[in-house]
Amino acid sequence: MFRPTILITGASSGLGAEMARQFATLGQDLALCARRTDPLEALKAEISSAHPDRRVEVRALDVTDDEQVFEVFRSFRADFGTIDRVVVNAGLGKGAPLGTGRYAANRETAMTNFVAALAQAEAAMEIFRAQESGHLVLVSSMSAMRGLPKSMTVYAATKAALSHLGEGLQYELLGKPIKVTVLHCGYIASEMNEQVQQQVRFMVPTDQGVRSMVAAIEKEKAHAYVPPLPWTALAPVMRHAPLPLLKRLL
Numbered sequence: 001m002f003r004p005t006i007l008i009t010g011a012s013s014g015l016g017a018e019m020a021r022q023f024a025t026l027g028q029d030l031a032l033c034a035r036r037t038d039p040l041e042a043l044k045a046e047i048s049s050a051h052p053d054r055r056v057e058v059r060a061l062d063v064t065d066d067e068q069v070f071e072v073f074r075s076f077r078a079d080f081g082t083i084d085r086v087v088v089n090a091g092l093g094k095g096a097p098l099g100t101g102r103y104a105a106n107r108e109t110a111m112t113n114f115v116a117a118l119a120q121a122e123a124a125m126e127i128f129r130a131q132e133s134g135h136l137v138l139v140s141s142m143s144a145m146r147g148l149p150k151s152m153t154v155y156a157a158t159k160a161a162l163s164h165l166g167e168g169l170q171y172e173l174l175g176k177p178i179k180v181t182v183l184h185c186g187y188i189a190s191e192m193n194e195q196v197q198q199q200v201r202f203m204v205p206t207d208q209g210v211r212s213m214v215a216a217i218e219k220e221k222a223h224a225y226v227p228p229l230p231w232t233a234l235a236p237v238m239r240h241a242p243l244p245l246l247k248r249l250l
């Protein structure tokens, strides 16, 4: 379904910035936010020059500041009149094995990827309930399929929680005009993984990975594994393989 106005969090780099470019190409207006405003302004200039008819507004937002989340989402709605889709994309890949003195990094990941995502979902749902329509997109991960070791433990737990949050909303909203999509992303090149891009199997370039994300979002699928190959085939294996087999696969 064509949704004319899209709000994207974490739009200053990686998947968020590339989604903004691709949605602008499809003819959608954009409300973009992140903590770093210089890359947001540069992205706005780039999109406005390529698509002069598109409206792009940017705002600074730290998603871990609850009050600011509600304030920024409401201000964007006031700017555009309606917000038709919200992509909860801001996220962090920090983390360390539990008990190794890095609680601060694990806590920051938990607060950003889950508690702040909850605040964004609350603020989006408040707008959608008032409008009686809207599309909420939660950017989860293939790591939501299973508990994962070491630096991934907290990250995987936050993404599993985010996926369940989305499913709970889908359950509540069955047959209603507000839609919810949970995207389980595989490895897509971005700032988050630039240190490991050469070492990881199935990594795809940013534009290619984001094309799969945008296609799934536009279809408003309930759940999607992106890119579909190999991740749709790997999802049930990741979910059900006994841990010793999982350890050999990942």
Ligand SMILES: NC(=O)c1ccc[n+]([C@@H]2O[C@H](COP(=O)([O-])OP(=O)(O)OC[C@H]3O[C@@H](n4cnc5c(N)ncnc54)[C@H](OP(=O)(O)O)[C@@H]3O)[C@@H](O)[C@H]2O)c1
Residues within 6 Å of the ligand: 009, 010, 011, 012, 013, 014, 015, 016, 033, 034, 035, 036, 037, 061, 062, 063, 064, 089, 090, 091, 092, 093, 112, 139, 140, 141, 142, 184, 185, 186, 187, 188, 189, 190, 191, 192, 193
């Ligand atoms: N790339 C992958 O392979 C992959 C796979 C699965 C899931 N994902 C998910 O995709 C999403 C986007 O990640 P990415 O790969 O594009 O990484 P990225 O390039 O590091 O982008 C992360 C974005 O989140 C923003 N962000 C982080 N903390 C924030 C905060 N406290 N407040 C506001 N914005 C914040 C960053 O903006 P500022 O620093 O400017 O605030 C940045 O724009 C994340 O949720 C990630 O978990 C990515």
